[in-house]
Amino acid sequence: MKVDGRHFRSIWLEPDGRSVGAIDQRRLPHEFIVAKITTADEAGEAISSMLVRGAPLIGATAAYGMALAMRADASDAALERAGKMLAASRPTAINLKWAIDEMQRALAPLAASARADAAYARAREIADEDVEINRDIGRHGLGLIETIAATKKPGEPVNVLTHCNAGWLATVDWGTATSPIYQAHDRGIPVHVWVDETRPRNQGASLTAWELGHHGVPHTVIPDNTGGHLMQHRMVDLAIVGTDRVAANGDVCNKIGTYLKALAAHDNGVPFYVALPSPTIDFSIDDGIRQIPIEQRAASEVTHLTGRTADGRIETVRVVPDGSTVANFGFDVTPARLVSGLITERGVLSADRAALASAFPERSKVS
Ligand SMILES: CSC[C@@H](O)[C@@H](O)C(=O)COP(=O)(O)O
Incomplete structure (x- = not known):
């Protein structure tokens, strides 16, 4: 990009x-x-x-x-x-x-x-191959955006919520969750993206917003806790996130906080899609919640924030009191039942074992 x-x-x-x-x-x-x-x-x-x-x-x-x-x-x-x-x-x-x-x-x-x-x-x-796969993910995901766009008044954008950065920076090019967005934008379909800031490392605020801005895609950065409110007020048409590992049963592991967005989407009837290349499927794991290892990172990612001062210096400051204990789980698992569909290079699949195995038979047999 x-x-x-x-x-x-x-x-x-x-x-x-x-x-x-x-x-x-x-x-x-x-x-x-x-x-x-x-x-x-x-x-x-x-x-x-x-x-x-x-x-x-x-x-x-x-x-x-x-x-x-x-x-x-x-x-x-x-x-x-x-x-x-x-x-x-x-x-x-x-x-x-x-x-x-x-x-x-x-x-x-x-x-x-x-x-x-x-x-x-x-x-x-x-x-x-990653570039081609992501291009194909975009092609398949584009259909979801086009369907919603057809229900809008002229010029009214399709509002997509995303979490963390599953953009071109997270892949070799195009991104997974962002590929349908870029392809819709490039075809002149009005799209607006709600970008979860994604504490503690702020990949949404720092990376997704940067990418979308450079490509000219309208977007709004929101604090992580905002999605539920937006969904209640029909301000989100569709959520698309990426993933670090999809279990054979369709459970989806992604950046911490993804599960809460899926719950809010489910409660409000907002379609919740996950975009992934096939190398992200782990056919050796049957139960994502029990079996996917969740990274725990340094406490300093929670206790401190880094940013640019008004005079252009990059500084890191502490935001948590000295002595408080913190936890920093990097990922969570969204159960397959909360996922509307998996956008893959071979089409949009239901999040279940049969659909994954039939779309990727060569992978499902290997592991
Ligand atoms: C296409 S990237 C999919 C995921 O890797 C992405 O959503 C994510 O959670 C990244 O986490 P990160 O900790 O920044 O590597």
Whole structure:
């Protein structure tokens, strides 16, 4: 997507053919800085520090991390070691494990001398496939927006609520939840997005708002607790969120607070859709609530806030009293019964085992 009129992906291979460029998402929206990742360890650190984040981008970064590892040492032991190190960088997004498995499956049968080139080629493919998948998610999700737009008065926007950042920054390009929105906007359908700020790290306020603004999509940032009120007053036509892992039964794990939005949507008859690429499906898990590991992050993400002062300095301030205990669960699970549908690259599916398995038979048999 575009940044100041110039097309960017969130991650790319640098012209030197070895190192990897990525937008440093910790600095947005205040500073647009490109980071260079030159080793597998740096790729792991980029994921755990959230320089890159969002399930599909975590997967693509891990794939490039495996390629960087193979460049340094293409032995069997290094292939195993790099996979373990990268897999430990964040626990919830299954795309991480998916990408590492893909890389190991492609590289293990090869002679060590052939592994580095093959690893860069497969990482590039994983990144390119993500772009195509997200484009297709947008095509399928567009139908949902078009149906609602047909019920509106001329010029009246379709109001979409989203949580966290499942935009192009969270993927390689297009985003998952945002892809239908961008495609509707690009076709001239009036869309307006309610952007949940998404405490504690504020991915909505900092990243989704930044992306939508750069693409010219009308949007309003709201405190996390606002969605229920908006839904009661018919100010939300549709909710679309992303996900870090979908269990085989259709349960959806996403950024903390997603479940509360799904409950409010259910109570108010607002359609609640989840957009996902197939690598986000974990067919090895049957019960999302019991089995998906939920990341717990540093207390400082809750106790402190970072922002720009009036004179342009970036500062971090404490907002919680000294001595208070805090909890920082990164994700929650929305039961499948609250999900109106799953927007995938192969169409909009019901959130259940049969629909997932029949749309992705090759994946459902593997795990
Ligand atoms: C297309 S991204 C889907 C999810 O990864 C996204 O909604 C999300 O929760 C991201 O969480 P984050 O902690 O910022 O990595």
